[in-house]
Amino acid sequence: MIYFGELKEKKGIVNIIKDRCKGCSFCVEYCPRDVLEMSEEFNVKGYHPPRVINPDNCCYCQLCEAICPEFAIFVTLREEEEREREKEISRP
Amino acid sequence: MKPEDRVEGRHPMEEFLRMDRMPHIWCSGCGIGIVVTSFIEALQKSGLDPNKVCVCSGIGCTGRVAGYVKLDSFHTTHGRPVPFATGLKLANPELKVVVFSGDGDIVGIGGNHFIHAARRNMDIVVICVNNFNYAMTGGQVAATTPIGANLSTAPYGNFEYPFNLPYLAEACGATYVARWTCLHIRRVTKSIQEALQKRGFSFIEVITPCVTLYARRNRLGDGLNLLRYYYENSEIRHGADTRTLDIGYQGKIIVGKFVDIEKPTFLDCMNNHLRKVLGDKYQPWGVKS
Numbered sequence: 001m002i003y004f005g006e007l008k009e010k011k012g013i014v015n016i017i018k019d020r021c022k023g024c025s026f027c028v029e030y031c032p033r034d035v036l037e038m039s040e041e042f043n044v045k046g047y048h049p050p051r052v053i054n055p056d057n058c059c060y061c062q063l064c065e066a067i068c069p070e071f072a073i074f075v076t077l078r079e080e081e082e083r084e085r086e087k088e089i090s091r092p
Numbered sequence: 093m094k095p096e097d098r099v100e101g102r103h104p105m106e107e108f109l110r111m112d113r114m115p116h117i118w119c120s121g122c123g124i125g126i127v128v129t130s131f132i133e134a135l136q137k138s139g140l141d142p143n144k145v146c147v148c149s150g151i152g153c154t155g156r157v158a159g160y161v162k163l164d165s166f167h168t169t170h171g172r173p174v175p176f177a178t179g180l181k182l183a184n185p186e187l188k189v190v191v192f193s194g195d196g197d198i199v200g201i202g203g204n205h206f207i208h209a210a211r212r213n214m215d216i217v218v219i220c221v222n223n224f225n226y227a228m229t230g231g232q233v234a235a236t237t238p239i240g241a242n243l244s245t246a247p248y249g250n251f252e253y254p255f256n257l258p259y260l261a262e263a264c265g266a267t268y269v270a271r272w273t274c275l276h277i278r279r280v281t282k283s284i285q286e287a288l289q290k291r292g293f294s295f296i297e298v299i300t301p302c303v304t305l306y307a308r309r310n311r312l313g314d315g316l317n318l319l320r321y322y323y324e325n326s327e328i329r330h331g332a333d334t335r336t337l338d339i340g341y342q343g344k345i346i347v348g349k350f351v352d353i354e355k356p357t358f359l360d361c362m363n364n365h366l367r368k369v370l371g372d373k374y375q376p377w378g379v380k381s
Contacts, residue, residue, distance in 0.1 A: 013100070015100055015101070017103065020114065020115055022115075022119075022120035022121075023120055024120045024121045024314075024315050024316070025316060026121075026126075026315065026316065026319065029316055029319070030319075045115075047120065060095075063277070065104075065129075066126070066129055066130070066133070066277040066278070066281075067126055067129075067277055068125070068126075068129070069118060069121075069122060069123060069124065069125025069126050069129075070115065070116070070125055071103050071105050071106070071109065071114070071125065071129070072103075074098065074103050074104055074105075075098075076095070076098045076099070076100055077095040077096075077098065
């Protein structure tokens with residue numbers, strides 16, 4: 001494991017507003033960590049919204065938020081996780 | 093926006109959008125929404141007072157932007173967002189006026205207004221969303237359609253020479269000229285931010301996919317295929333000679349920031365000239381005292 005000093009990887013939670021999505025799949029294609037996948041379900045408009053498959057991979061880069069033309073996806077910072085990890089890992 | 097201000101269930105852009113008008117009319121796979129996101133992000137980062145920013149747009153798909161952003165905005169007649177912005181800027185020089193419109197609106201119908209605003213160096217920002225056709229009215233040939241593209245008024249392919257927008261803007265005297273595709277999200281954001289903080293006529297061309305008309309008639313696939321095409325065929329060349337920036341049909345797209353110069357704006361020139369001619373009895377307009 002590489003030691004980066006005080007730097008910690010940020011973790012994000014992907015929020016999808018399903019009924020606003022038009023199923024263009026830009027977020028799925030351009031997520032650098034492959035967090036998302038197109039789902040089989042339908043939303044109210046009859047499109048297939050994306051679904052989170054690897055929630056732990058999200059690194060809060062906000063690219064999905066920037067590339068979404070429908071304002072239907074956004075990321076919030078997962079903070080509790082960080083605090084927990086700080087307690088768990090004892091630094092040398 | 094700070095990370096702690098983000099809450100679940102509320103999109104961080106909602107502060108700047110008229111949510112009662114959502115969902116917007118743009119098709120699935122259209123890139124205009126991406127440009128709007130970039131614009132809002134640039135506005136947030138630039139630290140400008142949203143009450144002092146105005147958006148004007150004309151008719152067309154991109155013309156709907158004025159109705160969707162929660163700023164003072166005006167939806168003008170076809171081709172006339174630039175003269176409207178000129179009037180707005182001159183009547184209230186404190187405002188930062190942004191023209192957000194399409195290629196057919198800015199350089200097709202309103203081409204004359206565009207070149208004269210650039211010639212006078214009006215202090216406005218023009219964001220031109222270029223999707224290579226008149227998309228809202230059914231896919232007619234526009235001033236930017238590349239040679240060989242099939243559209244509803246060119247069923248055997250287009251044979252007219254298209255405009256090279258950065259060259260046009262530079263030749264007319266714009267002080268900031270950039271071109272990006274809507275896949276260059278962060279760079280578009282940075283470019284809009286620079287343009288908002290710059291005095292003088294700033295022109296940013298953003299190339300977006302038109303899925304329903306341009307891509308369908310030319311059998312180019314959906315929005316994702318066009319974004320892949322931008323990824324493979326766009327080349328960043330800052331400061332390139334704008335004469336070399338023509339876009340061929342499915343050809344190479346040279347993007348970057350081409351011009352960034354300082355020049356006195358229309359109001360500066362007017363105040364300087366009239367002070368010289370009229371002397372002390374002239375009261376300068378739009379100068380904070």
